[in-house]
Amino acid sequence: MSIEAAVTELRKALGERFATSGAMLQVHGQNEAHFPETLPDGVAFPETTEEVARIVRTCAAHGCPIVPWGTGTSLEGNALPFDGGITLDLSRMDKVLAVHAEDMDAVVQPGVTREALNTELRATGLFFPVDPGANASLGGMAATRASGTTAVRYGTMRENVLALEVVLADGRIIRTGSRARKSSSGYDLTRLMIGSEGTLGIITELTLRLQGQPEAVSAAICRFDDIRGAVDTVIQTIQMSVPIARMEFVDAMTARGFNLHADAGLPEAPHLFLEFHGSESAVAEQAETVAGLAHENGGADFQWSVRPEERTRLWKMRHGVHYAMLALQPGFKPVVTDICVPISRLADAVAETRADIDASRITGAVVGHVGDGNFHTSLLTEPGNEDDMRTALDLAKRMNDRALRMGGTITGEHGVGRGKIRYMAAEHGEAWDVMAQIKRTLDPQNILNPGKVVQIG
Amino acid sequence: MSIEAAVTELRKALGERFATSGAMLQVHGQNEAHFPETLPDGVAFPETTEEVARIVRTCAAHGCPIVPWGTGTSLEGNALPFDGGITLDLSRMDKVLAVHAEDMDAVVQPGVTREALNTELRATGLFFPVDPGANASLGGMAATRASGTTAVRYGTMRENVLALEVVLADGRIIRTGSRARKSSSGYDLTRLMIGSEGTLGIITELTLRLQGQPEAVSAAICRFDDIRGAVDTVIQTIQMSVPIARMEFVDAMTARGFNLHADAGLPEAPHLFLEFHGSESAVAEQAETVAGLAHENGGADFQWSVRPEERTRLWKMRHGVHYAMLALQPGFKPVVTDICVPISRLADAVAETRADIDASRITGAVVGHVGDGNFHTSLLTEPGNEDDMRTALDLAKRMNDRALRMGGTITGEHGVGRGKIRYMAAEHGEAWDVMAQIKRTLDPQNILNPGKVVQIG
Structure with a gap:
């Protein structure tokens, strides 16, 4: 070499x-x-x-x-x-190659960011729903199987990519999938590539499924006395099949971060941030249902609004969570981790994680796409402070153990990369060996993003 | 050997x-x-x-x-x-192993049929939505990546399986996925197995995502003068993001089959069969929207009903389509084929297919899950009549060519098996070689369902 x-x-x-x-x-x-x-x-x-x-x-x-x-x-x-x-x-591969409005799909190069695509789509009445917060590239989002705030309604990258063009490790160019909305034609190479983090091939083109812009959108925010009331509201909303578009949990520490970073003026308590999509009447009906559930679970100050500027303010605040965290202890660096559990275990998983952080030496926040059972922690460490780093990594390890103990997964949306590779054997057992077999077959020299997802040699 | x-x-x-x-x-x-x-x-x-x-x-x-x-x-x-x-x-592996009502999932053995599962779920307020018509086994449905009438709303087996247990060709038992609703943890082996038709492994357990039974369900039926009016109604419904639960097209010949087989009393004209799920008001609103679209496209006699017995009658008739076809020419055998195209091409694809059958020597019908762009033909051949068989296979070939020319796929839901293997190279190009590479890696002796999906040796 x-x-x-x-x-x-x-x-x-x-x-x-x-x-x-x-x-x-x-x-x-x-x-x-x-x-x-x-x-x-x-x-x-x-x-x-x-x-x-x-x-x-x-x-x-x-x-x-x-x-x-x-x-x-x-x-x-x-x-x-x-x-x-x-x-x-x-x-530099940042072109929207085609928008098929009638078919509700778009063909893009991998460097197009999700915001760039949605700007381009504005006049069509369509949008691309997957929203991980960061203005990531669509190729990167597919490679990481990204999701984010809207997955509870619209699914993750797994559900929203119809087809790919991929360059393999030997330079072959293949096309997977088609513009048809479904297919039973052979192995699902599209889904095999999504989430493979560039270890099986390099995505050079994506055909994405688009959604019609909803007739009406409303947002709501609701404060809770404790984590459990917020999470139980989430669980009941999902169980009642309310087609909620966004359902985000932020804990008291995150609320403090928003206050410091974005002057949010939030009570320092757990909150749910919600969004509803549908017809005018459907949106009102959904908000009313969830407000009722929130009330039964101790929620207070349920405020909802159809005003675009209030929605924008809410989601801008939410998307700035990374920087809100940093505002809690300026100069510190975050150890970020994400897990996903069955929703019946969500309240326990969040509460145990919160208690574990509270019992530690460091500051951390819990925030999550709780409609999916997915949540993150951001654990702040002082640069160069090894005790901080060790504490944060131990907290992260216990979170991952908790996810597996509860029948969940070590990452809902951040991917494996290098950081999660140590937990792969515990989650997948022999299936991890099968992943390595596939990797060796498609990349025998291990040149594509080596050392990520699987361990070779 | x-x-x-x-x-x-x-x-x-x-x-x-x-x-x-x-x-x-x-x-x-x-x-x-x-x-x-x-x-x-x-x-x-x-x-x-x-x-x-x-x-x-x-x-x-x-x-x-x-x-x-x-x-x-x-x-x-x-x-x-x-x-x-x-x-x-x-x-004999027909046990429902667990129903987690709070998480809306169920763990089943592969021999459980979809009707058996839904019977078992009745008291929970939950149901498993994927409905290919036949009372197929859930293992077989996953293996074929089945879908059917409700995929337009709830997705196919691809979207409704959370996790699998699989026996590989060397006898290893692996588990793929988890009960978490989403994950970015490594290669998507669950989706690789779904649609692999038993060629990569044998599914021995499935964890399925369930849905809440809708508060209200209504069904509707509408007659059209021509195919295009029906298909345009479908396209516009999808584009308006109406969350329709079922949207089935039947052509005039199929209507005749229903009359013969089920004494349906339908005019011999193209029809749409529709179903709406949601709250009482949402269902009424959806039906009103689609009725308006149908009217603009020449639809007549839009009849809708919330009465369960009328819905049951409608879908029992629809699910009996295979036998309705046989009623058109008793004693004949069907050549069945299915393709799926982008919905903007659906009207052309259906009309060209219908014209092609009409110009041939044989009787055939067109019927489909048109909300997905997916439709089938059933082409009747006299047993032992080689001219009939040649004509039917030629018609099927032209349908597959048409699907590919229109940017679609050679099978929306029936799978490749032996019948579609001749079209795989044309649809997938070098990606078909990649499928064969994966097959060789996981089943080097080619003992698992050999001769299906890929060609080895």
């Missing part, structure tokens, strides 16, 4: 679209979580699928690792080049 | 739960489509996962083919033992 030979060859082939400057390597060596800076040996900026395939063939010839990169917003070190090699920055 | 040695060994191990009688072989050598009788060498009736694993290990030791079998209702020869060997009849 010779990374150096690949770098030399790619520099010649790509010219100024191959960067080795310190600044550019640094941009691609960062992350928004706690992983140390990890620099690639070079950054390639392909503009076409054929160019991606050529770069992959060059790297394959030299056994050089390739790490696909979208916007760098992943949280488990998913796009960090721990073994060095080439970072493949897909941000 | 020695099928004989495997048969001898399995007879000894399973006693009376291993059948080689002519009658039992015949039961497992039939199909509801046009494939000739194809007998296995023996039929095993396992009762536990461990027993399935032992049978697989025995077959693996002797290189003997194993074909999993649910209820035998598949339509593309998916469960016929074209290479001989053992049919694994899973009908």
Whole structure:
């Protein structure tokens, strides 16, 4: 294996679209979580699928690792080049190639961000619903099987990608799926690629399922005295089949973060943030049903609004949660982790996690897409303080153990990357070996994002 | 390879739960489509996962083919033992192992049929929505990635299976997925197994997502002068995001079949059969919206009803379509095929298909789950009449070509089996080679349902 030979060859082939400057390597060596800076040996900026395939063939010839990169917003070190090699920055492949309004689908390059796509769609009456908070690239979102605030209604990337174009480790270009809404035609390679974090292939085109913009949208916010009242409201809402569009839990510590970061003026108590989509009457009916459930579970101050500016303010605040956390202890870095459990275990999982953080030396917050049983913690550590880091990682470990004990999963939406790999054997048992078998078959040299999701060799 | 040695060994191990009688072989050598009788060498009736694993290990030791079998209702020869060997009849693994009402999921053995599960769920207020018409086994439905009348609202088996237990070709038992509603934890082996038709592993347990029974259900029926009016109503309904639960198209020939088979008293014209789920007011609102669209598209006699007996009559008639077709020409056998296209192409695809049948020597009907862009034809052939069979297969071929030309897929829900394998290269190109690579990795001897989905050797 010779990374150096690949770098030399790619520099010649790509010219100024191959960067080795310190600044550019640094941009691609960062992350928004706690992983140390990890620099690639070079950054390639392909503009076409054929160019991606050529770069992959060059790297394959030299056994050089390739790490696909979208916007760098992943949280488990998913796009960090721990073994060095080439970072493949897909941000120049940022075209919306087609919008088929009648079929409610769009074909995009992987570097298109979800906000860019939704801006482009504005005039069509359609939108792409998956919303992980960050303005991530759609290729990265597919690779991580992202979801976020709207998955409870519209599903995750798994449900919202119809077809992919993928460059394999040997440079072959394949197409998976079609523009048909369903198919029984062979193995589901689309779903195999979604969530594979660039370890099985590089996504170079996506066909996405779109949704009609709802006739009416309303948002609501409700305060609770305790975690259990909020979570029980969530569980009952799901069980009553209310087609709620967003259902977000924030704990008292998160509310404090919003106050510090966004001057939110929230009582420092657990809250639910809600959104309803539908016809005018359906939205009113849904809000009334959930308000009733909240009231029975000790909820207070249920406020709902159809005013767009209030909705925008609410979700802007929610999406800023990462920075709200940082506002709690300026200068600290977060250890972020996410788990997902069956909803009957959600109240226990959240309460145990909250108690575990409270009993520790560090500050942390719990926030989540609770309609799916999915929640996150953000655990603040002082840079360089090893006790803090150890405490945070221990808390995260106990969260993962809790998820598995409760029949859940070690990650609802952040992916495995490097951070979760230590829990994979415990979650999957022999099925993890099967994942490695598939990886070895499709990438025998282990050049595609090595060291992530599976362990080879 | 020695099928004989495997048969001898399995007879000894399973006693009376291993059948080689002519009658039992015949039961497992039939199909509801046009494939000739194809007998296995023996039929095993396992009762536990461990027993399935032992049978697989025995077959693996002797290189003997194993074909999993649910209820035998598949339509593309998916469960016929074209290479001989053992049919694994899973009908004795028919227990509902757990119903988690609070989490809205159920754990079942593969031989549980969808009707048996829904009967068991009746008291819980929950139901399993996927409904392919036949009372198929849930293991078989997952293996074929089945869908049917309700997929437009609730999704296919792909969206409604949370986790699987699977016996691999070497006898390893793996678990894929978990009871969490979403996960980003590694490759999506659950979705890889769903639709693999028993060629990658044998499903021995399924965790299924359930739905809350809607507060209100109503059904409607509407007649159209032409195909286009009906299909345009469908397209507009989907585009307006009406959360319709069922939206079925039947053509004039199918209506005639219903009249002959079920004394339906329908005008011999295209119809839509519709169902709405939701709150009382939502259901009324949806029906009103669709009635308006139907009226604009030339629909007449839009009749809707909330009476359960009328709904039951409607869907019983619809589910009897296979026999309604046979009533058109008693004694004839159907060549059945299904394709799925983007909905903007649906009217063209249906109209071209109808015209193609009309121009041919044989009788055929078009019927479909048009909300998904999916439709079927049933082409009647006289047993032993080679001209009929050639004509039917030519019509089917042109339907498949049409699907691909329109950006669709060669099968929306029947699977590949043996019947569709000839179109796989055209639909998937090099991605079909990738499917074969995965097959070779997980089943290097090609003993699991050989000759289906992929071509090995």
